[in-house]
Amino acid sequence: MRPTTSDAAETLLKGLTEPQREAVTHQAGPLLVLAGAGSGKTRTITRRIAYLVAAGGVAPGNILAVTFTNKAAGEMSRRTMQLLTAICPRYASAATVSTFHSLGARLLREFAPQLGAPAVPNILDTADQLKVVKQAVEKVGLSAEHFPPPRVLHTISGAKNRLQQPEAFAASAEGRRDYFHVQVGRIYGAYEELLRAAKAVDFDDLLLKTALLLRDHAAIREQLQDRYRHLLIDEYQDTNHAQFVIAHMLALGHGNICATGDPDQSIYAWRGANLSNILDFEKYFPNAKVVRLEQNYRSTKTILRAASGLISHNRMRKRKALWTDNPAGARITLFRAADEHQEAAEIVRRLRDFHDRHAVAWDQMAVFYRVNSISRVLEDALMKAAVPYQIARGTEFYARKEVKDVLAYLKLLANPDDDLSCERILNVPARGVGETSTGRLAAFAAGQRISLLAACRRAAEVEGLTPKASHGCLKFAALIDALRRQFLEPAVRSGDPPPGPDPIDTAAEPTQDGTDFAATGSPSFGTGGNRTVSAQAGDPADPLFDPVLATASQEADPDAASTEVDMPPPPSAPLLRRAPVARILEAVIDGAGFIDKAAHIDEETLQRQSNIQELINVAAEFDRQNPAATLADYLQQVALVSDVDRLRDQSGAVTLMTLHAAKGLEFPVVAIAAVEEGLLPHSRVTNSDNGPRDIEEERRLLFVGMTRAMQHLLLSYSCYRMVMGRSEGRVGSSFLEEIPKDCLEPVDLMELERPAGSPGYRDNAVYLPRAHRRREPSPTPPRRGSTGAGQERGAASRFRSANASWASRAAPPPTGVPAAEAYIEPRATGMRHSLRSGLLVRHPTFGLGRVAEIHPAGDKTRVMVDFQGRGRTTLVLPPAPLEPVDGE
DNA sequence: GGTATACATCTTTTT
């Protein structure tokens, strides 16, 4: 019997605080939940989704929740489902829970026909992107020396996140006469050209293209607004402009958008996150309800007080009071170790102590660090102590060469136009097709306007190819074609009846594949206004017909329907059979000869082979969990795994991860290693001209790490650390002195080695750098790599200078309004009101500048700014992203 | 054209 609405509501509100209840019961219209660390945010969101269904009568299929990782999506989906099942099994279908990137990938595939976009795009990882950028740099006649691909890519990525396409980017670069940006504008154009030709998209495209799809196609936008009538977006403080546009486009009309987040936990500004998305939420949605969750249920009073003390040093910040009813708990242990080995060993010793003497399970403990390289020494120590551990490095596995090679075969099978994948594996395993041959083939392909794979089939016609190379190409093409024949439907002649449903791939059906947790009801696609896709490919009315793959046939061979005659080997209707991915993988590995059956196998080959085996195992698991999934689904899922996605909760192992990856998680025991000046805050930040802004993000990073801890927190640093082979003198992070002293229990592991009579750790307060502050900063950087006592001095002065420059930046502004207020001013429209001439401002690309003149003119207010080293520049004000800078 | 070796160059954080 279905419970009454009030029964269900009652159940869902049980045990909630008043603010949480408000968030859960808010019905229609925009809602902003400002949720402090550990304030029960996830609980509130899952209850809210369930409440919308149970009490609000919203169909689960009409709810879209966006989370930060696939793991979080899975978690939220599971918990919501649990709630709904508990109330009434009748409700038990999940809402769509997805990351922005997965959502984008899925929508782009769904609407590929309308967009003329690739049906199975190759989603590039960062390494792939860098290769393409490098090609693009060379293509426009520049050198990678002057235009380092990482820097260029970062610039392009920034443009994409602001929805700036090559033309717009180039135009704005021209306008400001910035040589680097003007050239990047050209590279950006070439880069896009290369991606388009290879039917590839990068991570940023998944957002940019989705934002444009929604912005520029009214019919699609309305269709999706109707599909997703309630929107919930988590970690809103870390959304960038593209994500902001996607959210707004979806929420347009119904306005049912619930954003949750915490400005103090914004740690992704470096990849385009725009804090004003959350800070100005009420400006974008003037009727928004705002709920604040400030009671912390996670941490002890001590941990919370320490974290609050730290974060209170951020001046560009809305004041917020986190409090807790939890017990005071133990003090935070702060280790100072001689070197990273001692540090790691001591962390592990403490963890073992918790485990052995206090019955804390291994999976209740985690170690965080700022940079991945720290994990190595921790792993060694854990291994030595026989402590089980897991490490959040999901992407690393898929970045391995042999894994990428095998996956490239799958990509090429799914999309024969994927020249990047084709080029990657053409000679893997070796077939006698070297660089020169590949170049000739590519030139031939370009001349004939065919894909690289097609060029391989016609290798005999390519001039200058050695017999060996030509043979290799033909062998390769034959292999791919054989695999396609085996796993794809054979070409269907025009006039033949549409293929039957059973062997046809049905990629459009969302699946529970660990990437998207979709509603059980199948989404409506291809409704009114759709052009009919060519008859040979299938019937759009057939629920099993896949419009995505149907277009693949069109893309591959636009004239197929009319001139279906020549070239028998390539199937012209590449409808993928729904074969288990693991089986396709095995066929690829077997056919290509990845497993070398030679008698003598060295260590490295063995490792490679076991990685390939692991790939098959993971794929088999994917097949088991997603029986309806297609090859395209698999490739999408694999491309979008995040580092934490592969972590298991009941692992029985200590978890290692970066501070960035730790967001949203919690552990009873947390250790944060290498809390050192230069690492946290990172030297790239302390030395950057972006000044206090970046330092504050580093501080938030430590804040995020500390607030993951429930019962016990350990912080540590080393006095010497191997960096790039050399031993470097190090000192504790300046952030450590911002933690209230009585929260800390300093432990000096070097104490034993201290010569009798010399000042001890606690006495001379080396870990508290304040003592050094008053001295003059050393004018010359300390030498590194020296030994003995000299190194100790080197470490101290190194710290002193780093700290001095940091301290001077953080000094309070001499006059004027408090910085916090200026910062909270809206950037987009209201900004001009808080500008005044003489104000120091920051522009994301121009850097620091001083306002010279302001010419108010409504929407087109112009501001003249004197930028450092660039001279006077005119900016038009709503769009110009100017930030006031506090201090000097 | 393929492969092995030395060497040089970075190292933030990630979907």
Place this chain on the structure above:
DNA sequence: GATGTATACC
């Protein structure tokens, strides 16, 4: 300390 690149040799 590991990855890519340049060079030499097969």
